Amino acid sequence: MKHLFLIFTFFSASYTLLAQSYSISGSIKDSTTGETLLGATIYDKQSGKGAVTNEYGFFSLTLREGEHTLIISYLGYEDIIQNIDLTESKKINIELKPVSNNLDEVIITTNTNNKSQTGNIIAGSINLKPQDIKKLPALLGEPDVTRAMLTQAGVSSVGEGTSGFNVRGGNIDQNLILLDEAPIYNSSHVWGFFSIFNSDAIKDMKLYKGGIPARYGGRASSVLDIRQREGSNKQFKGEGGLGLLFSRLTLEGPIKKDKLSYLVSGRRSYFDLAFPLIKSLKGNKVYFYDLNAKLSWDINEKNKLFASGYFGADVMKLKFDDTDEDQQNTQQNTNESINFSWKNSTATIRWNHIFSERLFMNLSGVFSRYNYSLSSENSSGGPAGSASNFTWKSAVENWILKPDFTFFQNTETKIRFGVNSTLYRFTPAKITGNDTSINTVNFGTEKGLEIAPYVSYEKKLNKFSANIGLRYSWFGNLGPKKVSFYDAQVPQTVSSITGSRSYKSNEVIKNYHGFEPRLALKYDLNNRKAIKLGYNRMFQYIHLISNSYSTLPFDIWKPAGYHIKPLEVNQISAGYAYDTPNRKYNFSVEGYYKTFKNLVEYKNGADLFLNENLETQLLTAKGYSYGLELSGYKTKGKLTGNANYTYSVTKRKTTSSFNSENINSGNYYPSNYDRPHIFNITSNYALSKKWSVGAFFTYQTGRPTTYATGKFEVGGNQFFTYSDRNAFRLKPTHRLDISFTYTPKKKANRRWSGNWVFGVYNVYSHKNPFSVYSSVRNNQLKTFQYSVIGAPVPFITYNFKF
């Protein structure tokens, strides 16, 4: 590796001499906190050349020898104009000052605009800042990353309150969600009502829907790259929020000024505080909490070290007391209790090293773990089929090492390369009981190793820009594991097992590999209009096995292996981006076509519960998705906002060679989240220096569903016949949320500032259908429509900074 660095350093130096050009490199930071600014631009007025800081805040700009006027800008910050006489390569660290809240006009005047799609080569990427999320009216007043994603074109969900999001026809397990480079396996609190990301701890979010760069892999449909803040290295600061059901607090500051900083951010819900007042909830506890922490050490000009972590949990302690108060003397109290929790834990250590003005390295070591634990006392309905005391544990772990290099050959050419190595460990179920009727059940730990070297080449030639990437991924499913073999002449069931083989620890059971080409092309019609083309192939070596409408915390992650193949997705996309002459408005149109190979579908009536032969319950499927996304932003002035419309179709079909087990007789059917028409409007209006109003409206086609179509009777019970899977659609859904923000004038010489946010979620109380189901009550058949939120939900939050 050392030789490789020397070659690049030499190459970099030689190039400099030949071209008589010099590099300016460094980082761009917030002057008040020392926080690096991602996506900030540095632009040379004379040559028209520019560079953008990468996701680590680093830039490199190569210019000819001589005098230059540099303009450095970033949305929400005052521009800096800096003259420089370039006679040698230089390192400069630039600090930008945030636009003051006390300016007379609440109007942002900067030239940079993170919503414009004309500058970005990649079609289908969305950049969101925490302030974008905080402007949105939120359920119960809690700013929410997932809900913010759902306001964007091409992003949908099964319905209100469900976990995660779907991007361009992909399942939620096809989203690679990274928090400081650590993959997150369950991004939801409270079953899906809230996301696990604390907006106060976040610096930047980028969602890639198409043209996904080669450095990302492992998931097939999208990447949500979330970066945590580093914490101020200038002075101690704090911020937080007090809500009716949540509170959050963030503290940050220097341990050693300008060198070493920390950030600690915590959040906890307390809606269970009211439980003692409600008879049916007495003695129960339901809450979540999370903690983000980061240490940033600016060792010297060439080296920076970051250590960050996240820990979050949902905790449920439920008591089911069957005792009838009137019969307390005659009936025994069952004292059934269930403790359930799920947790995400991540730890990231990153080392940024600048080998030269042109060669930058980030080396990351990442650990990520998702686990849940279920313990019960006297609870029936558990794994034993009997009331028993047991503890059930399950976990998914990742150990990741990622060296990533960026070589800035010149201002127009950038080469990025590295290797992603991931060790997966899956522990589907470990059950222990103190009841003699229960065995200790241990399905063992299934392992997988993914190694993916990649290289991408980014080039700008006048009006033409290209980002060409190639990733090669290899995945091995490793032992120890017992693999069952099945009679190939009949469908796979536990009855058709013909034999098995036990694989030793770390023995490769099955491996898969392939090239994943990535391509993004852009042609600038002028500096405000661009057309784009993108292509990406992605392999996904792990699957989330779920058979419910919304995924559950106890759904099973399963690696590709002997019986289950990796998912392969190919996507081609094209777009047109347009900024108005005054750049107040940014528009984009994007279309895509996507194919899915080796999707995993569950069989009708699949039994996924504690099933060691899970493959017997699954079918392989293929699918396609296509769509058109129209989006417009207004980012300047008193009125800002976004309107977008998405037309999309997502279908799939199972491909079993035994047609009797195919879903819908092997015909294409819409996925659970196929919602052809989605229209969203987000807007904010600054009424005055103190008051602003925000609103969000959404209209969406109802999701596909399965209805009862007939009935029959067996043993005195009525049963239903059902339509094909997803043969019908629920009614369309729509909702309006509104919020008001009151920001009192900050008192002079006081650090404390605050604002009040209050509003209503689902203003006009629309009862959006989530599901329709039929049941028999007293021999009467009835059909019901269930709405997760069928009432206006008011909220109030006080946010503060000091």
Place this chain on the structure above:
Amino acid sequence: MKSIYIKIITGSLLIFCIISCTKEISLDVTHEPQTIIFGSISNETVPVSIRIQQSVPLQDSSSSKPVNDASVSLYAKDTSGNTNLITNDFAINQGIYTSTQSISTIIGYSYWIEVRLTDGTLFKSKEELLKPVVLIKNTGIKNGDVLEIEFSDPGDDTNFYKFTVELFNEGQLVSSNTSQSNDVVFNGKESASVEVDLFRLQDDDEDITVLYDEIKVTFCNINFSSYQFYLNQSLQLEANDSESSGDPSQLFATPPVNLLGNITNSSSNTVVLGNFTVNSLSTVNQPVSN
């Protein structure tokens, strides 16, 4: 018996019931009649019954339409693979086909039925093995409403159980409830046990008192395909019995599935509604003093 997961979801999301909402609606869907076949055979020497019916529209006043003109044949295969027609002599009454003679069976043999409709459509159930009987060792009532069944689980086989509790009062059946379990967590246990709710009550029926003077417990060792069928039947019954308003478990409900079992329409090569179960059963009858 509600799944522990449903309990967790409903218990933890009770607070969201305040803002959720359920309303009754009407559905206008087209109904296509389907043939449904239910039957079973066991290690007991008794006549075999098979019920054949057609589904009816949701709004229909009747709950089923009997099929009285089919022909039914019962087959067996011995351990050497020889196939024998056991009987095709069935008496028909309101879609229920009862063999005119008691059928004696042999553990280790496989059994199946063939049903032919007058239009020539042929249905055939999967050949299912009559597995060894797993005897009930003991039964007991816990907390007044849960029946515990104790047995020894054979360790040399993957077992699937269906267990039914029937309550009788003065000879009349007043309540029946069925549950099922695989043996993953008690495989090979000498002292394994399963539980079933004594009464199958709807969520708002908790105040109803069921009087009974006799309990009959039936414990069946069944094949995997039938186990999966009964699992889905229980899920549909549970869904039918669930509370009609504000149930947050709807969020995570499994999409409903047809009760497809082990019977295939040979003409179209599709699995049809219903099941023919081969049961190895053990029963216990016990009087109860109220």
